Amino acid sequence: MKIEVKKNILATNAAMAAKNRERLQKNEVRMINLMASPGAGKTSVIMKAIEGTRERLNLAVIEGDIASEIDSLAIEAMDIPAIQINTGGSCHLTAAMVAAALDHLDLAALDAIVIENVGNLVCPAEFDLGESARLMIASVAEGDDKPYKYPMIFREVNAILVNKIDLLPYCDFDLPRFRQVVGTLNPEAPVIELSCRDGYGAEELCRWLEMTASAGRVDLTS
């Protein structure tokens, strides 16, 4: 019974995600769903990506949070269109929430939209938003065992950022071990080492974003 409820919710969501995808395709806009734990550095990563690509890409950002609009204000201060979604109590964005946000964006003027999902490694991975690519952040401070505990999200993304790489000397994070486990779960996804503090890896992040924004759509509907 409970499983039925969830199945219905996911089916309704998938239908709405397909509509979002069609709408974006018509406008030739790519959408990237960025997922991570609370405090892994999602907003900082988006700000680095904006800095590094703003001369070549027209970006917009959809910010998902339980509460507050701190993040969208930070993005707007960079002269980038930003739509804040406050989910109330919900621990993930849904395709319907994103559809409402798309209504407020001038899609014809955009190359790509980055969605900052709610900080959570579990449910966001289950809800298709109509995105063309999925990106996740693992922070060095979280430890190298996250792929064991949250395997689904590591399997379902198109690229993995290892953020706060500047904290490596102060944390017990075994980078080769992490790369090995991630490589087993998801051999296709590039693993990009990054520090938003000192800019290490930002160029590689921006290259990935530009490639994703200009490449043929990655089909995630199957």
Add this chain to the structure above:
Amino acid sequence: MKIEVKKNILATNAAMAAKNRERLQKNEVRMINLMASPGAGKTSVIMKAIEGTRERLNLAVIEGDIASEIDSLAIEAMDIPAIQINTGGSCHLTAAMVAAALDHLDLAALDAIVIENVGNLVCPAEFDLGESARLMIASVAEGDDKPYKYPMIFREVNAILVNKIDLLPYCDFDLPRFRQVVGTLNPEAPVIELSCRDGYGAEELCRWLEMTASAGRVDLTS
């Protein structure tokens, strides 16, 4: 309609939580629900608490994770009873899952049970497990803005640990600002600074745990 579904789930959970609470009360066992983001240091905190209290408290641990039994194996290696719950896809523990775990513990021999909830700042705060106290960890590496974004969990806990305090020199974490915001949301909860790496604050954590384990039950049913 969706809200009804959730209401029913929460009502069923509350009934089961009340049963857990009654069962624990009969055995004079306190139960502490420990919540945090992925990688904030929940298992390390529990290990510090075991080390510091093992001569005075008989503890057991219930480990909640989406997948893997890494954490319960680490606790068992310390000769402490540990029950692993793998939730499959679920982003939080429920009172029914905890009830099943309690069946495997010798309650008469215990003073307190620490539950490590699934790494998530959202849904765990909504599900009463029958605990007598709630403890949360905020990690310095996550940034000082978490109370704005996840206010519910900060409001509902009995104590807040600021873990990885050794990373303060390397992170943009404004401790006075954090304390001020937390103090507004939850003036009753002590804020304990902690480093599981060098042991700073471990004594204060253990004092809190011993007080909680021996004090009259905190009534969270209202």
